[in-house]
Amino acid sequence: MSIDVNRIREDFPILKEKMNGRPLVYLDSGATTLKPQAVIDAVNCYNTKTTSNVHRGVYQLSNDATELYEGAREKVKQLINAKTSSEIVFTKGATHSLNLVAQSFGLYHLKAGDEIIVSELEHHSSFLPWQHVARVTGAILKFIPLDSAGHITIENFKKVLSEKTKVVAINYVSNVMGYESPIKEITALAHEVGAIVSVDAAQAVPHMKIDVQDLGCDFLSFSGHKMCGPTGVGVLYGRYDLLNSLEPIEFGGEMIDIVGETTSTWKDAPYRFEAGTPVIAGAIGLGAAIDYLESIGFDAIAQHELELRQYAVSELDKLGGITIFNRDAQTGIISFNIDGVHPHDAATIYDAEGICVRAGHHCAQPLMGWLCQPATLRASFYLYNTKEEVDAFVEATRKGKEFFDGVFF
């Protein structure tokens, strides 16, 4: 089940570029991923050969563009095993999808005293939309207490779940800790009390096979750019009956059924949520990204990431003086700090070596509070990363430690 990394690297033109005069070592796929030629070509092809708006023209070109756009929707449907492609809304990204759920569902269905369950492990995009809904409606935000290693557990979820719970909004894979949340079990429990479950799958869909029917969740959000697709496109999956009962949050062209001067009616989902000209090139590019990832295989990708992670952790351990915050994660994310070196100083060392790692709070300030760190470093791996890149990363870490030990102490 192993993958041919060298062949895969040929597919990514940016890997031929130099960074600060050195080969680019890109270890920040958690932030956004590199783009393979197939995706670049698909976007270019739309822009050079099939440019036109979708769902409007009666001419051939518009028909072609519409087929490509709707074809991408079908690919997303198959990727996550939705029941129908009408359950797939194209958005601007995970953030847009998560806000759409909070506003369309939350603002209309919640009232004072209702409870919304989130966790300290959330990306700001996952819990801030609900913090806003709570402020407007008087609903109450409840945080699942994390266990001592920072996991979301069923046991702790049960402590905050109650008859008052109306919404559970949690991540599938944490962008800082790389832990997988027990979504299926949580969804079953939430449904018992009549709550809906909205899953932030921005860090999950790019890295593993997902089946929304098996999970049973009501909504699931992710971004195209974290899975080899273009920026500016994302997906909201919604269980159809629920999705189709929601009010849109944006109004305009193409989402309407009949327009009157004082009232109007909307198309059925997904179109009622796609007001205006949609992200046509983005959706087509995402479709190409899905084809690309499936041609390699999600199990093989996950396996490769895990191997790199385990290798990197064992090499970092050999250096000593490195604190790893998510030792038992099973995904390609390592969160760590070099003892005594501020992550921002460390990131500059990596930068000088042509290595891209993330330093900061990773849009997860509550989690930084939980970790008692102002910021952390994060290396995240994807299908195109190699053991040699891990070696370069570990070597830069060693040099950095040495450099700062020299100047600081």
Place this chain on the structure above:
Amino acid sequence: MSFSNLEQLYRQVIMDHYKNPRNKGLLQEDGYHEVHLKNPTCGDDITVQVKVEDGKLVDLRHQGTGCSICCSSASVMTQTLKEKTLDEAQNITNNFYELVKGNEYDEDLDMGDSPVYQGVSKFPARVKCATISWKAAEQAINELKK
């Protein structure tokens, strides 16, 4: 890019101010005006106090957490601006903003240790770290002028 650029960035003076910060710790005395600034992307968090008498900065203090560039720069800033008039302080501050960006700056102004931060210009991502305490002092002075 190489380690010599890094050494340039982390010159001894900077490390000295990081390890032995001058004017560190806030004072609970009358006459100090305080501004608190944060850089939300990296977690730098700094508070600066200024005390002005007869149009002159008679004291500056700082306290906070952040990377070495941010913390050392706060120390250098307090030393550099002390005993300067408000106008002089503004000129020096503007001059500092130019030098960290690698632009031409006025070498005749009394810049104290601050020219060591020229190395920052090779690391544009770090300019914010170097300037945050200066921005805090600038804001405090502007608030007092009102």
